[in-house]
Amino acid sequence: MTTLALTINGRAHGPREVRDDLTMNDFLREYLGMTGTKFGCGAAQCLSCAVIVDNPDGTSYTSPTCIVSAASFDGKAIRTVEGHAKNGELSALQKAFIDHFAFQCGYCTAGFLNEAQVLLERLAKKQVARAELEKTIAEALDGHLCRCTGYIKYHEAVRDVILADPKRYLV
Amino acid sequence: MPMQSDMRSRIFVSVSALAMSLLSGYAASQTVSNTLASPESFSSIADTEVRSAAIFTELGKVLTHPRCVNCHPAGDRPRQTDERRLHQPPVERGPDGHGTETMRCSICHQNANFDPGRVPGHPEWHIAPREMAWEGKTLAEICAQIKDPARNGGRKAEDLIHHIGTDTLVGWAWHPGFGRSAAPGTQKEAGALVDAWVKTGAACPTR
Numbered sequence: 410m411t412t413l414a415l416t417i418n419g420r421a422h423g424p425r426e427v428r429d430d431l432t433m434n435d436f437l438r439e440y441l442g443m444t445g446t447k448f449g450c451g452a453a454q455c456l457s458c459a460v461i462v463d464n465p466d467g468t469s470y471t472s473p474t475c476i477v478s479a480a481s482f483d484g485k486a487i488r489t490v491e492g493h494a495k496n497g498e499l500s501a502l503q504k505a506f507i508d509h510f511a512f513q514c515g516y517c518t519a520g521f522l523n524e525a526q527v528l529l530e531r532l533a534k535k536q537v538a539r540a541e542l543e544k545t546i547a548e549a550l551d552g553h554l555c556r557c558t559g560y561i562k563y564h565e566a567v568r569d570v571i572l573a574d575p576k577r578y579l580v
Numbered sequence: 581m582p583m584q585s586d587m588r589s590r591i592f593v594s595v596s597a598l599a600m601s602l603l604s605g606y607a608a609s610q611t612v613s614n615t616l617a618s619p620e621s622f623s624s625i626a627d628t629e630v631r632s633a634a635i636f637t638e639l640g641k642v643l644t645h646p647r648c649v650n651c652h653p654a655g656d657r658p659r660q661t662d663e664r665r666l667h668q669p670p671v672e673r674g675p676d677g678h679g680t681e682t683m684r685c686s687i688c689h690q691n692a693n694f695d696p697g698r699v700p701g702h703p704e705w706h707i708a709p710r711e712m713a714w715e716g717k718t719l720a721e722i723c724a725q726i727k728d729p730a731r732n733g734g735r736k737a738e739d740l741i742h743h744i745g746t747d748t749l750v751g752w753a754w755h756p757g758f759g760r761s762a763a764p765g766t767q768k769e770a771g772a773l774v775d776a777w778v779k780t781g782a783a784c785p786t787r
Binding site for chain 2: 430431432453462473476477478527548549552
């Protein structure tokens with residue numbers, strides 16, 4: 410058993426005892442009932458299970474949860490799909506995903522949303538040229554698998570959010 | 581002609597001695613694949629250079645094992661499993677061998693193996709630099725490479741004893757976790773072979 414304490418969507422959880430063999434995905438879904446984070450391939454291949462991990466220095470990255478132990482998240486701050494909407498209002502990315510019909514079954518959506526959010530925050534700190542934008546979005550979303558809509562709608566949705574505020578994201 | 585006869589005798593003796601040495605080395609290296617012969621088992625090889633090369637050939641069981649070669653890849657992507665398939669999900673070495681900016685090795689590879697997720701782990705998980713690629717090379721080529729400071733991380737031959745014999749990331753190869761075969765023998769035995777190889781002149785096999 411391992412003691413686990415972490416912050417999820419700004420709220421402290423734990424400390425609590427968890428099994429050493431417990432995955433982070435099971436901790437979120439089975440222990441906390443946060444089923445927005447999906448279990449897809451179980452091998453970190455589809456990234457539908459990805460959550461955002463916030464570093465103390467203000468940078469963030471996404472991490473799969475299906476193959477990673479819950480214990481390894483001890484002391485960390487993470488964000489899940491449940492944390493994007495504020496006061497009942499969807500984020501700009503969430504709205505854009507809906508506007509573009511980016512998803513159908515929705516199984517991959519949480520992973521795409523988290524990845525795109527990390528991209529937006531990264532671009533807000535380090536803008537890219539307009540000419541680099543398509544490549545930048547493609548590289549950021551690379552690795553996330555979708556079997557419904559063919560990726561381009563996610564790509565277009567992310568592009569729209571960025572182009573809606575060019576001074577913030579582009580040089 | 582006595583002189584020619586004497587020459588023939590000397591050649592015969594030399595060839596016989598070489599054959600015996602090679603056979604001794606061959607016998608010593610014909611251990612079960614998951615074990616390593618000790619340096620002492622090569623002591624019957626009289627020629628020091630031949631003995632040194634034979635010791636390296638034994639060490640080669642470790643160096644060419646999937647646990648080592650998978651992370652000494654020829655390209656920018658590591659391999660995985662005993663079948664040496666390309667790493668899934670797709671990952672690349674990045675600028676420092678620890679992955680790309682958005683896909684660092686440490687995101688999935690934690691401080692220790694996590695068998696429920698089938699993920700190996702170590703605090704310094706990364707792949708070897710391009711110049712240390714072993715994939716697709718003969719043992720002779722690996723040997724020449726491992727002795728070359730330009731292609732071995734600037735190490736002297738003596739440093740290799742520590743690197744292979746005690747480095748904990750290298751040591752993972754003998755404790756690889758669920759579903760992966762361990763490197764032959766033990767890390768201590770591999771270190772002893774490196775030590776003996778260096779002390780006998782660090783000779784390389786011919787192929």
